[in-house]
Amino acid sequence: MRIEHALEIASQTHPGRVRAHNEDSLSCEPSCGLVVLADGMGGYNAGEVASGITVSVLTTEIKHSLQSVRPEDKDEDGEDVAVSLLRENVQKANASIFHAAQSQPQYAGMGTTVVAGLFYDNRVAVAHVGDSRVYRLRGDDFEAVTRDHSLLQEQIDSGMISKEDARLSRNKNLVTRAVGIDANVTTEVHVHEVEVGDIYLLCSDGLNDMVEDDKIGGTLHALRSNISLAADQLVKMANDNGGRDNVSVILVKVKGDFAAPRGVMAKLLSWFGK
Amino acid sequence: MAAKLILSMDGAVLKEYVLNKERMTIGRKAHNDVVIDNLAVSGEHAAIVTILNDSFLEDLDSTNGVMVNGAQVKKHFLQNNDVVEIGKYKLKYLNDQPSQSSAADFERTMVLRAPPAAAAVAKRPEAAPVAQTQANAAQTQANVAQANVSQANVSQARPAHVAQMEATGKFSELSDTTAQQPVSGGSFAQAAVQILTGPNAGKELELVKNLTTLGKPGLQVAVLTRRPNGYFITHVEGATFPVLNGAQLNEHPHQLKDHDIIELAGIKMEFFFKS
Numbered sequence: 001m002r003i004e005h006a007l008e009i010a011s012q013t014h015p016g017r018v019r020a021h022n023e024d025s026l027s028c029e030p031s032c033g034l035v036v037l038a039d040g041m042g043g044y045n046a047g048e049v050a051s052g053i054t055v056s057v058l059t060t061e062i063k064h065s066l067q068s069v070r071p072e073d074k075d076e077d078g079e080d081v082a083v084s085l086l087r088e089n090v091q092k093a094n095a096s097i098f099h100a101a102q103s104q105p106q107y108a109g110m111g112t113t114v115v116a117g118l119f120y121d122n123r124v125a126v127a128h129v130g131d132s133r134v135y136r137l138r139g140d141d142f143e144a145v146t147r148d149h150s151l152l153q154e155q156i157d158s159g160m161i162s163k164e165d166a167r168l169s170r171n172k173n174l175v176t177r178a179v180g181i182d183a184n185v186t187t188e189v190h191v192h193e194v195e196v197g198d199i200y201l202l203c204s205d206g207l208n209d210m211v212e213d214d215k216i217g218g219t220l221h222a223l224r225s226n227i228s229l230a231a232d233q234l235v236k237m238a239n240d241n242g243g244r245d246n247v248s249v250i251l252v253k254v255k256g257d258f259a260a261p262r263g264v265m266a267k268l269l270s271w272f273g274k
Numbered sequence: 275m276a277a278k279l280i281l282s283m284d285g286a287v288l289k290e291y292v293l294n295k296e297r298m299t300i301g302r303k304a305h306n307d308v309v310i311d312n313l314a315v316s317g318e319h320a321a322i323v324t325i326l327n328d329s330f331l332e333d334l335d336s337t338n339g340v341m342v343n344g345a346q347v348k349k350h351f352l353q354n355n356d357v358v359e360i361g362k363y364k365l366k367y368l369n370d371q372p373s374q375s376s377a378a379d380f381e382r383t384m385v386l387r388a389p390p391a392a393a394a395v396a397k398r399p400e401a402a403p404v405a406q407t408q409a410n411a412a413q414t415q416a417n418v419a420q421a422n423v424s425q426a427n428v429s430q431a432r433p434a435h436v437a438q439m440e441a442t443g444k445f446s447e448l449s450d451t452t453a454q455q456p457v458s459g460g461s462f463a464q465a466a467v468q469i470l471t472g473p474n475a476g477k478e479l480e481l482v483k484n485l486t487t488l489g490k491p492g493l494q495v496a497v498l499t500r501r502p503n504g505y506f507i508t509h510v511e512g513a514t515f516p517v518l519n520g521a522q523l524n525e526h527p528h529q530l531k532d533h534d535i536i537e538l539a540g541i542k543m544e545f546f547f548k549s
Contacts, residue, residue, distance in 0.1 A: 041385070111385055151326070160323075160330065165351045170327035170369075178385045215484070222487045223497060225511040233499065237484070240501055 003033040006258035007119060010228035011035075011250040012235045016206055017243030023047030024204050024248040025055040032066045033119030033258075034059065035250045039132050039204040041178070042101075042110030050097050050112040050180050057093040058116055062086070071120035072260045082118045083189045086127035090114060090179060090187040097180025111178035114187075115146065115202050117252065119194065121260035127189045130175045133208060135216065136192075137199040137224065142217025145192060145200075149177035172209065198254045199224055203234075206247030210238040220251075227251040277329055277352075277369035279322070281308065283362055293324045299334070300360065314338055314361035322352070329367065331358060463547050465505055467498070470535075470542040480548075481505065494539040498530070505530045505545070512539075 009030055015022040023040040025048070038054040040047030062085050071082035093114070101107045113130025126134050131148040147153055151174040155161045161169065179185050199220055207216065216234065223230035231249050238247040279291040291298070291308055298307040301318040310319075316336040323330045329352045333340040341359040342350045350356075358365040466480045467488070479486070481498055487510065489495040494512030498505060506527040509515045515523045517537035518530075534545045 155325070155328075160325070161328070161351055168351065168353065171325065173384060174326070175385050181385055219485055222485050223510055225491065225495060226509075229497070229508060229510060233485070233497075236499075236501065 001256040001258050003119060003258050004030040006254065006256040007033060008227060008253040008255055009035065009250065010231045011248075012231040013248040014235045014239065014243075014246070016246050017239050019244075019246060021045065021048060022246045023051055024206070024246040025051035026202075026248050026250055027055045027059045028250060029059055029063055032063050034062055034116070035200075035202055035252055036114065036116040037132055037202045037204060037248055037250055038112045038114045038179070039130070039206075039246065039248070040110065040112040042107065046101075046107045046110035047112070049100070049107060050110040051114075053097050053100070054090070054093040054112050054114050054179055057096060058086075058089045058114070061089045061092060062118065070260065071118060071125070072123075080120075080123075080125060080191060082120055082123075082125040083127075083191060086116055086118060086125055086189050087187050090116075090127060090129060091185060094179045094185040095183075098183055101180060109181065111181040113175065113204070114179050117200060117202060119252070119254075119258065122194050122258060123191050124194050124200065125189060125191045127187050129177050129179050129185060129187055131205050133201075133203055133205075135201040135203070135213075137201070137217060137220045138195060138197070140221065142213070142220065144213070145190075146188070148175070149188070150175050194254050194258075196254050196256060199227065200252040200254075201234075202250040202252075204246060204248045206243075206245035207234060207238050207249055209245060210241040210243065210247070224253070227253050277324065277327075277367065279308065279358075280366040280368065281310070282364050282366070288363075293322060293329055296324060298322045298324075300365070301334075308365070310360060310363050312361055312363070315363070319360055320358075327369070328352075329369070331367075336360075463549075465500075465530075465545065465547045467536070468544045468546070470544055472541045474541075488536075488543075489539045496536075496538050498545075499527070503529075507536065507545075 007030060009028045011026055011028055013022060013024050013026055024038065025040065026037040028035050036055045036058045038051035040049070040051030042050060065085055069081050071080060071085065073081045075081050075084045077084070097110060097112070101110050113132040115128040115132040115134055116126070117134060118125045126145055128134065128146045129149060131150045133148065134145040136143060136145050151171050152161070152166055152169050154176065156163055156166055177186065201216070201220065211234070215237065219233055219237065220230055223233060231251050234249050235247050277293045279293065281288045281291065295307065298321065299318055300306055300308040300310065300320045300322070302309070302311060302315040303317045306318065316334070316338070318334045319336040320334055320340050321332045323332065331340065331342065331347065331350045331352055333348050338361060339346050341347070342356055352367045352369070354367065354369045356367045358367065464480070466478050469475055469477045469479070481500060484500050486498045487495055488498065489512070494514055495510040496516045497508050497510050499508065506529050507516060507518065507523065508527040509523060509525055515525070517523070518528060519535050530545045532547050536543050536545060
């Protein structure tokens with residue numbers, strides 16, 4: 001099945017009930033199985049600029065590259081091309097934000113989180129920097145696929161603080177990595193096997209800070225047959241709970257198999273659009 | 275404002291300590307930050323580790339132990355107004371930084387990163403003071419955290435946002451995990467749906483969750499959502515849309531009124547408020 005038929009994608013973004021600006025940006029490219037979401041930070045409109053640059057660099061560059069390379073092939077380091085595409089283009093976005101921030105005083109210090117998923121060959125490569133997340137609903141199991149780059153997550157990892165106590169922490173708003181604040185960025189990328197029926201949720205912290213994980217999972221589970229309604233409902237829940245931050249969600253539902261065509265004939269056929 | 279400890283015995287305040295070090299020790303011996311010269315107190319009795327706005331109490335294998343709010347602890351994440359008891363002595367922990375579950379604390383995200391670049395960021399005038407103070411705090415806690423944040427420096431702050439809406443109280447419910455209580459909007463008018471036709475006629479379904487799905491999966495499903503401003507019905511799946519009081523709904527949410535009649539997957543039911 002071609003990727004755009006195998007995936008159903010829905011998204012929503014909302015400034016929330018407190019903030020005037022929406023500093024989140026997102027983009028969905030069903031034709032190449034790519035979804036990107038970024039949560040910008042910085043004064044004036046710098047947050048929007050940083051998240052906007054990141055989403056547009058990732059989307060246009062990866063879309064363009066996929067016309068000449070195949071995401072399932074291996075690059076010279078033995079990694080899937082999808083992985084290096086994500087990593088290289090987050091770096092590209094990083095450089096362009098960093099340079100803009102250096103040359104324009106009003107953009108000084110701007111940065112953004114990013115989370116991106118590239119679906120190919122029954123897999124998804126997930127890249128992230130900062131505290132925007134990817135969750136997966138598989139059957140009845142709802143779990144986070146990414147781990148935040150935040151002080152709080154590091155404290156949880158080192159056993160300083162329990163997961164339950166983390167909700168009480170006063171250090172929730174500190175991320176340890178962001179795109180655009182330094183000359184280089186380290187992007188975390190992992191490849192996950194995908195199963196038919198999976199639903200992937202990409203979100204900014206405006207969702208998971210306002211709505212508990214089990215409620216997010218419960219909503220997705222109840223509304224899994226209508227993901228655009230689910231996206232809408234998640235944003236409403238964040239706003240009903242106070243909507244203190246911009247809230248953005250992208251939902252990707254896997255409707256069918258999308259294994260890459262194998263062998264010369266299959267590849268030939270796929271060019272003619274089977 | 276850094277957190278404080280107030281040392282008292284039998285209700286009389288003895289001394290006040292500001293938690294301005296990454297690690298403060300409490301004990302009988304003179305080298306401790308908080309010295310309690312009493313034989314019931316061990317040489318090094320307990321320690322308090324502070325990371326930015328959070329403080330953690332740890333019993334250093336003391337002979338007589340440490341109590342917090344009346345319960346023995348080995349390790350404890352201190353919350354505002356906690357009372358730590360060591361022998362006859364009480365240490366009250368005060369932290370007027372709003373906690374995550376209150377209103378004013380939803381500060382904008384900041385980035386922690388390594389020192390060299392911090393200078394560049396300090397150029398930004400309105401962010402500089404915040405960044406500086408936070409940076410010091412981060413620096414002092416670095417070796418304690420033992421996480422990868424050693425030498426962490428807060429380099430860039432989004433301007434702190436002044437929350438204008440919602441009382442603190444609403445957010446205290448955020449930590450509620452029963453999954454049934456609405457978080458904002460206070461108490462809901464309780465409502466239910468009574469089945470009128472079909473094999474389950476007469477049955478009543480109380481709407482205790484924020485989301486209740488109705489219907490037959492694969493055939494026709496609708497969801498009833500409970501929100502601060504009322505109850506809504508929305509079509510989820512199926513070729514036909516639910517019928518409300520004889521009129522077919524569209525794909526948008528529709529608010530329910532008392533005694534509305536819903537028709538779904540061939541079953542009639544009535545929505546009503548319980549008073």
